Amino acid sequence: MIPEMLLVALTGLLVGSFLNVVVHRVPRRESILYPASHCPACGHTLRPWENIPVLSWLWLRGRCRACGVVIPWRYPALEILAAVLALLVFWRLGWSARLPGALCFAWALLALTWIDLETQLLPDRITKPGILAGLLLNGLGLWWPGIALASPESALLGVLLGYGVLWLLAAGYFYFTQRPGMGGGDLKFLGMIGAWLGWQGMAMTLFIAAIVGGFVATLYLLLGKGRDYAIPFGPYLALGAALMLLWPQEILSAYLRFLGP
Incomplete structure (x- = not known):
């Protein structure tokens, strides 16, 4: 070993x-x-x-x-x-056959996290090819099941819901505050996560990101950073995606136990 x-x-x-x-x-x-x-x-x-x-x-x-x-x-x-x-x-x-794809996805998450922290950008040059790569990888699962991280149907639904859910949240935030809540890069990033992890992994990623991001935002407010302090959302999405890549069943089981019978 x-x-x-x-x-x-x-x-x-x-x-x-x-x-x-x-x-x-x-x-x-x-x-x-x-x-x-x-x-x-x-x-x-x-x-x-x-x-x-x-x-x-x-x-x-x-x-x-x-x-x-x-x-x-x-x-x-x-x-x-x-x-x-x-x-x-x-x-x-x-x-395992899933190892190469999982490594590529994890390294992409790391690169996007660092770029977002430094520039508050999530470049299309990574997220758009990332969406296609995730769909292709999981599509190959039809012929080579061991390579996929999610089913092809779940991956396609993950892209559509991942982009769509954040778009609705961003539109709602803008409607009530007249201020942009997140950029288009976040929408494509969550769509990319859905392409790799499927819609369930995408949904739990968004849940984890919202919880951790809300906690950090509260700390910033308590520390007097102010409401206008920009906090990139990409690193929280990357953290949630990494956790769902490494411990998907454990996190889902814990979430279901939390919801109760």
Whole structure:
């Protein structure tokens, strides 16, 4: 088991390095393939030994080798989080046919969370292909049942309800307050979650996000941040989706027990 976990962790670190490129370039509408990894300050192209996840950052002491500018702590942090997330998914699913799809979904959640926290954007360049990828993965379940995270019908309904439910909530909030409550990115993000986890997973994701988001918003108000303080909703959706990916039956069972007989 230990060699397998090391392999999964190493894969997570490498993917995390790529996610750093995604997080930096996608909101800026830049290509994630060209040019090669480089220092944003001076343009220095990173050598292979300067691009080793975590270790290069430590070796360079968090600074560009060419110009000495500080390399943000986000780079090693995102790499480590991608590895930890990969280990969690592997721990829950093992070497199953669902593992590759679940890992891709989990890493997409991580990238979108970080982008939303930094820019308050959930880019279409990730959510729209994510919807198609989720529908395709679960559609393949018709011929390869072990690969799917939800049934094709549930995935399609998850997209329609995920986008539609948040649209109704956003429209209602705007009607009563004359202020936008959430952006279109949140709607597409929940639709993407529905495409991967199905309508039940999407519904529980929204429930978890609403509870956690409401709790955090209350804390912000108590701390005097004010009603106009912007709190991105994407990270709460990502948290709910990650929990439903890892512990779907346990969460559903707990929810049903909470509702009572």
